[in-house]
Amino acid sequence: MKPFTVRLRFHGDLNIFLRSGSRDRIIDRQIAEKTSIKDVIESCGVPHPEVDLILVDEQVVGFDQTLASDAEVDVFPVVNADTNRTEKRLQTIGIYSFVTDGHLGGLTRNMRLIGFDVAYDRGADDRQLLAVMVRQNRALLTRDRRLLMHAIVQHGYYPRSQNPDEQTIEVIRRFDLTELIAPFTRCLRCNAVLEEADKAEIMDKLEPLTKIYYDQFRRCPDCKQIYWSGSHFPKLQKRIEEILSRAQDKA
Numbered sequence: 001m002k003p004f005t006v007r008l009r010f011h012g013d014l015n016i017f018l019r020s021g022s023r024d025r026i027i028d029r030q031i032a033e034k035t036s037i038k039d040v041i042e043s044c045g046v047p048h049p050e051v052d053l054i055l056v057d058e059q060v061v062g063f064d065q066t067l068a069s070d071a072e073v074d075v076f077p078v079v080n081a082d083t084n085r086t087e088k089r090l091q092t093i094g095i096y097s098f099v100t101d102g103h104l105g106g107l108t109r110n111m112r113l114i115g116f117d118v119a120y121d122r123g124a125d126d127r128q129l130l131a132v133m134v135r136q137n138r139a140l141l142t143r144d145r146r147l148l149m150h151a152i153v154q155h156g157y158y159p160r161s162q163n164p165d166e167q168t169i170e171v172i173r174r175f176d177l178t179e180l181i182a183p184f185t186r187c188l189r190c191n192a193v194l195e196e197a198d199k200a201e202i203m204d205k206l207e208p209l210t211k212i213y214y215d216q217f218r219r220c221p222d223c224k225q226i227y228w229s230g231s232h233f234p235k236l237q238k239r240i241e242e243i244l245s246r247a248q249d250k251a
């Protein structure tokens with residue numbers, strides 16, 4: 001077939017995925033065979049779970065749209081939930097459980113601290129991560145772009161920052177989680193939902209001063225870790241409040 005040219009314009013922060021010389025510019029791709037729009041977009045470095053809206057010659061299309069002749073393409077990122085979303089958007093916002101790759105231990109801990117269900121296994125390989133993602137219908141959080149581009153990934157996000165608190169703010173915004181935050185309800189070590197624990201029952205596991213000063217305890221039903229609002233608590237609470245107020249700050 002006759003070679004053709006696809007002119008792509010990436011909007012908003014999708015530009016971070018492009019090579020530095022291509023950012024905020026029109027990218028021309030010469031193509032010699034029928035190709036899906038998804039493959040053309042990913043060939044520029046942008047993982048499909050980051051793409052929320054595609055226009056080909058000003059028409060809204062899906063990922064499987066094939067290109068066979070010259071076209072102008074506009075590609076838009078997921079925007080905060082308060083903007084008007086049409087039914088044609090490609091990404092879902094209402095996903096509340098996640099799987100993180102082995103490099104995101106800090107983000108995982110933060111997300112659990114504010115009550116979210118995050119599967120994490122530091123030693124898991126890519127195949128295992130993807131299996132957990134599919135089986136438990138979780139969104140994949142990873143800074144491995146290749147992994148995010150895997151065809152079976154439906155929902156996912158690439159944290160822009162390398163700082164766990166910043167990453168937490170990003171994820172809350174991306175998946176619109178502010179209303180669902182429930183601090184101190186989940187085990188930081190193993191992700192299980194905590195239960196109230198009767199002090200008398202756990203007495204033998206407590207340090208002497210903890211026995212004296214605290215009366216309310218929670219326990220993880222799986223790993224048996226005991227939690228209480230000890231001296232570290234005000235500091236944690238302050239951190240959570242900071243993360244929350246920044247996540248809600250749309251400016």
Ligand SMILES: [Zn+2]
Binds near residue numbers: 187189220221223225
């Ligand atoms: Zn636990």
